[in-house]
Amino acid sequence: MPERRARSAVATRAAILDAARARFGTNGYERTTMRAVASDVGVDPALVVRYFTNKESLFAEAAEFDLHLPDLHDVPVQELATVLMPRFFAVWENDGAFLPLLRAAASSPRAAEAMLQVFARQVAPALAAVAADHADERAALVGSQVLGLAFSRYVLRVPPLADMTHEQLMRWVGPVLEYYLTTEPQ
Amino acid sequence: MPERRARSAVATRAAILDAARARFGTNGYERTTMRAVASDVGVDPALVVRYFTNKESLFAEAAEFDLHLPDLHDVPVQELATVLMPRFFAVWENDGAFLPLLRAAASSPRAAEAMLQVFARQVAPALAAVAADHADERAALVGSQVLGLAFSRYVLRVPPLADMTHEQLMRWVGPVLEYYLTTEPQ
DNA sequence: CCATCAAGTCAACAACTGTTGACTTCGACG
DNA sequence: CGTCGAAGTCAACAGTTGTTGACTTGATGG
Numbered sequence: 001m002p003e004r005r006a007r008s009a010v011a012t013r014a015a016i017l018d019a020a021r022a023r024f025g026t027n028g029y030e031r032t033t034m035r036a037v038a039s040d041v042g043v044d045p046a047l048v049v050r051y052f053t054n055k056e057s058l059f060a061e062a063a064e065f066d067l068h069l070p071d072l073h074d075v076p077v078q079e080l081a082t083v084l085m086p087r088f089f090a091v092w093e094n095d096g097a098f099l100p101l102l103r104a105a106a107s108s109p110r111a112a113e114a115m116l117q118v119f120a121r122q123v124a125p126a127l128a129a130v131a132a133d134h135a136d137e138r139a140a141l142v143g144s145q146v147l148g149l150a151f152s153r154y155v156l157r158v159p160p161l162a163d164m165t166h167e168q169l170m171r172w173v174g175p176v177l178e179y180y181l182t183t184e185p186q
Numbered sequence: 187m188p189e190r191r192a193r194s195a196v197a198t199r200a201a202i203l204d205a206a207r208a209r210f211g212t213n214g215y216e217r218t219t220m221r222a223v224a225s226d227v228g229v230d231p232a233l234v235v236r237y238f239t240n241k242e243s244l245f246a247e248a249a250e251f252d253l254h255l256p257d258l259h260d261v262p263v264q265e266l267a268t269v270l271m272p273r274f275f276a277v278w279e280n281d282g283a284f285l286p287l288l289r290a291a292a293s294s295p296r297a298a299e300a301m302l303q304v305f306a307r308q309v310a311p312a313l314a315a316v317a318a319d320h321a322d323e324r325a326a327l328v329g330s331q332v333l334g335l336a337f338s339r340y341v342l343r344v345p346p347l348a349d350m351t352h353e354q355l356m357r358w359v360g361p362v363l364e365y366y367l368t369t370e371p372q
Numbered sequence: 373c374c375a376t377c378a379a380g381t382c383a384a385c386a387a388c389t390g391t392t393g394a395c396t397t398c399g400a401c402g
Numbered sequence: 403c404g405t406c407g408a409a410g411t412c413a414a415c416a417g418t419t420g421t422t423g424a425c426t427t428g429a430t431g432g
Contacts, residue, residue: 009408009409012409028216028292030214034390043410044410044411046393046410047411049391049392050410102292103292103293104292105292105341105342106214106289106291107213107214107216107289107293108214112341112342112343116342116343119342136346137346139346140344140346140347141358141359144331144334144335144338144344145331145362148332148334148337149330151334152329153330155291155298156291156298156302156305158302160322160326161323161326161330164323175365176365176366179365183361194380195378195379198379198380221420230381231420232380232381232421233379236379236380373432376432377428377430379428379429380425381426382425382426384424385420385421386420386421386422387418387419387421389416389418391416392414393412393415394414395410397408397411399408400406401404401406402404
């Protein structure tokens, strides 16, 4: 029974990470305290730093994630939205591992840097597969629309946007993504 | 000479407000300290609270502003971007009275509510003048693109976007605003 | 010259923050 | 049983924060 004695150590570590994700997601970086995270798990604050050494490291680990963007090389232009938007909803809703980073990035340079790297390492390369030219500009523009949509719908909760269905949003935003990725501006 | 003795009181109050705007704009709410604002003006922290009673009230006053959106009734569809984008740059750059609110809205429900009201009272009515139908949805979509652009360019500083000129951005984003406001989605 | 009153300073408070190091608890194993 | 090490607690530190109330300054006007 080699697994017996690990019943708690890794479990509470994961619980702390979950609580941290939730706190960072709703309150942002500075308004999240080590004590609050610890108390969410019912544990001493010292244990949190014992496992994660730092508030900064705790945040870094809580903000790690993978967008799982698919390969777009063989996707027809008209179906880009149909492929990308479901990924968008998956990342921002429910599990919402991305929301903490967005909230924190607004007021913390550290988080902003982390978000930039997610963009540079995952979003930009994936979109480069379909961009005609100016790949980096096109990817950044798509990113700006996607970020704005997330901010309006999930942070600000702008009434019309927050209430629209996935399909309605896809119909509105799809052509814009397609335009940014393929059309040459006048 | 009725104005003589007011040489300083209102002036330093305005200076404090300016410093607060700058700090809130670059650091967000929580990372901005009363002491830092006071020291920017070369004044005692106690004076700041003497004039503004609170950090919260100081922020509220610093985040007050008017978008000065023009009347769009007689603007031709193709020139919408030419009229709207300069307003965008004016609001987000330099003085940047809008940036504090955006940063704060990400982690403070109060600030998010304030931002929503700016949208409802200034942006939506102005855009309703040119929206074909679904005026509220169209306005919200325009708002999402504008907000995303501001977040990417001024908060995250995504390299391609942060370095583009006003005219380059207008050329890219203009057609999108026009599309959101006038085109019927498939 | 002296009283007044706005403009501003000073020191200090209570609360909260991240972080530390020494201590306790307790199940497993010889 | 005894001990050993992991899992966790405890109290305290040093620093920072918003905010307060009593004090000083200095020009003005009678």
